Amino acid sequence: MNKIGIIGSGTMGSGIAQVAATSGCKVKVYDTNQDALNKSKVALEKVLLRLIEKERIDETEKNRIQDNISYVNSLKDLADSNLTIEAIVENLEIKKKVFSELESYVSAETIIASNTSSLSIASIASSLQKPERCVGIHFFNPAPLMALVEVIPAIQTSQKVFEKAVSTIKSWNKTVAVAKDTPGFIVNRVARPYYGESLRIYEEGIADFATIDWSLKTIGGFRMGPFELMDFIGNDINYTVTKTVFKTFYYDSRFRPSFTQQRLAEAGYLGRKTGKGYYDYDENGRVILNESEESHNSELAEQIFNRVLVMLINEAADALFLNIASAEDIDKAMTKGVNYPKGLLAWADEKGMDWCVDSIDELYNEYHEERYRCSPLLRKMKRENKTFF
Numbered sequence: 310m311n312k313i314g315i316i317g318s319g320t321m322g323s324g325i326a327q328v329a330a331t332s333g334c335k336v337k338v339y340d341t342n343q344d345a346l347n348k349s350k351v352a353l354e355k356v357l358l359r360l361i362e363k364e365r366i367d368e369t370e371k372n373r374i375q376d377n378i379s380y381v382n383s384l385k386d387l388a389d390s391n392l393t394i395e396a397i398v399e400n401l402e403i404k405k406k407v408f409s410e411l412e413s414y415v416s417a418e419t420i421i422a423s424n425t426s427s428l429s430i431a432s433i434a435s436s437l438q439k440p441e442r443c444v445g446i447h448f449f450n451p452a453p454l455m456a457l458v459e460v461i462p463a464i465q466t467s468q469k470v471f472e473k474a475v476s477t478i479k480s481w482n483k484t485v486a487v488a489k490d491t492p493g494f495i496v497n498r499v500a501r502p503y504y505g506e507s508l509r510i511y512e513e514g515i516a517d518f519a520t521i522d523w524s525l526k527t528i529g530g531f532r533m534g535p536f537e538l539m540d541f542i543g544n545d546i547n548y549t550v551t552k553t554v555f556k557t558f559y560y561d562s563r564f565r566p567s568f569t570q571q572r573l574a575e576a577g578y579l580g581r582k583t584g585k586g587y588y589d590y591d592e593n594g595r596v597i598l599n600e601s602e603e604s605h606n607s608e609l610a611e612q613i614f615n616r617v618l619v620m621l622i623n624e625a626a627d628a629l630f631l632n633i634a635s636a637e638d639i640d641k642a643m644t645k646g647v648n649y650p651k652g653l654l655a656w657a658d659e660k661g662m663d664w665c666v667d668s669i670d671e672l673y674n675e676y677h678e679e680r681y682r683c684s685p686l687l688r689k690m691k692r693e694n695k696t697f698f
């Protein structure tokens with residue numbers, strides 16, 4: 310798999326091209342927009358210069374990486390690829406059209422992959438004459454820095470294609486987690502309560518954004534609090550992902566989006582990129598707000614942290630219960646894909662199944678909402694006195 314075609318030279322396509330080229334593959338990057346191709350090239354130059362500054366690579370290595378990448382104007386130019394990875398706009402109809410055209414140029418052996426975050430791989434694969442050659446290969450942003458890649462076989466994907474995809478991604482020095490073709494795969498499903506439950510805590514008036522962020526960082530050891538993180542990702546993007554997951558789970562209340570975030574997105578308070586989100590930012594991207602008084606109330610912080618953590622554990626356990634991925638891959642996905650300080654299932658073991666079940670039941674008894682239903686797996690493990698690892 311040394312000839313790689315990348316379709317779409319935006320944030321993700323550019324990052325994936327850099328990863329493959331660094332590993333010695335010959336990469337062709339295609340985009341319909343010439344401007345996007347130019348930007349991708351300029352961005353790579355900047356990234357590599359910064360790596361030289363940090364003494365992580367030398368000039369020879371920079372030239373080697375750049376020589377491995379060419380930028381092309383026609384989809385036809387990807388004809389000799391062994392593997393193509395599509396990272397264009399998140400629109401099923403457009404992706405299907407591109408896949409179908411691409412298939413008419415490439416050889417029968419070419420693997421055609423998508424980096425989609427929210428569409429089903431089965432639906433994308435259905436656009437191909439040979440759907441068994443299609444697989445989901447989902448990188449995280451920024452692709453060169455994030456170790457995790459989720460590999461998602463569709464129901465049509467052949468075992469050979471799946472295995473080839475896994476071995477190729479591993480040869481690019483990435484950590485693979487295998488996920489079932491279900492909404493949000495692993496990370497974007499299991500991480501939902503980090504945002505959703507934090508928003509709910511805020512909406513109930515229990516604490517402000519800064520207090521909740523402080524709790525998760527100080528007590529939980531998370532690198533960024535949920536509100537900081539949503540501002541970083543962009544409230545438009547994070548809200549859209551939540552909405553898509555909610556809809557594709559047939560409106561399961563566990564994934565219900567929040568009006569607070571919807572209003573922010575509607576108002577254009579998108580976070581860092583607009584200078585205003587949950588927080589206000591100065592021109593250097595630093596938060597202007599002072600830390601709240603409440604952030605020093607450690608009892609409240611502990612309660613907030615425990616509530617968000619148990620909701621995350623419940624989601625991770627339920628993903629395992631429904632065979633979305635193995636316990637190892639679920640924990641790997643959250644530590645390597647979104648930098649959680651610990652795997653959630655290992656965290657459940659540490660806290661104990663009694664604590665997990667009792668904490669979630671307490672929430673259910675308080676609210677009587679489906680959102681707070683305990684995963685049957687946690688209950689079973691408590692009953693049988695088991696641990697995940």
Ligand code: NAI
Pocket residue numbers: 316317318319320321322339340341342345395396397398399400403407424425426427447448449450
């Ligand atoms: P982006 O907007 O930065 O880049 C998309 C690029 O695709 C643009 O340069 C656009 O000109 C090009 N494009 C659009 N239609 C095209 C077509 N028909 N043929 C060729 N090129 C076309 O988008 P981004 O963020 O890189 O996302 C791309 C894909 O990766 C989406 O499916 C997204 O869901 C997924 N993804 C995004 C992540 C993120 O954090 N941004 C993380 C993981 C996956």
